[in-house]
Amino acid sequence: MDYPLTHRQFYEGLKAGELLGLKCQSCGTYTVPPKITCAECGHTELEIARLNGMGKIRTFTVIRVAPEGFNAPYIVALAELDEGPWLMGNVEGLDVDDNVDGLIGRKVRVDHKVIPPLNYSAGEGVAVTFQLV
Ligand SMILES: [Zn+2]
Known part of the structure; x- marks a missing residue:
């Protein structure tokens, strides 16, 4: 299983002034910092999202x-x-x-x-x- 967003990408985002997280395609919950599953429902279909x-x-x-x-x-x-x-x-x-x-x-x-x-x-x-x- 591939990580949709690695910690390295997360930290590189921070250094570039962006807060990156993952948005669950099942329940819509945001997970930050990145994990391999949704923090709310455990779903694995996550897409990278830029938070404010x-x-x-x-x-x-x-x-x-x-x-x-x-x-x-x-x-x-x-x-x-x-x-x-x-x-x-x-x-x-x-x-x-x-x-x-x-x-x-x-x-x-x-x-x-x-x-x-x-x-x-x-x-x-x-x-x-x-x-x-
Ligand atoms: Zn979810």
Whole structure:
């Protein structure tokens, strides 16, 4: 079975300013990041779709002990995208200790940051980020 949208294509899309997902041909649900089946119904007929890259923060946590390559503290959030799926990413441009009250419900735009190769990675990585709007 072929992947309709690989993670590499997903990350290359982010780097080019596009949020790519998969639209189910059976139920119409969007799946992001890419999976081999629909996140809602498990159907395998999926087509690549360009999402508008906008959403709302639904929940978040503050990371105070960071893995290699990241600088703590930072915020990891789940945002509900306009098209429905929830996407995880880092919230950028916010002082973690002062401004997290009221974060849930804030509108965000999906962006990305490039993670340089680390000791235990297979090369450059790309992380989803959220910019408050
Ligand atoms: Zn489906």
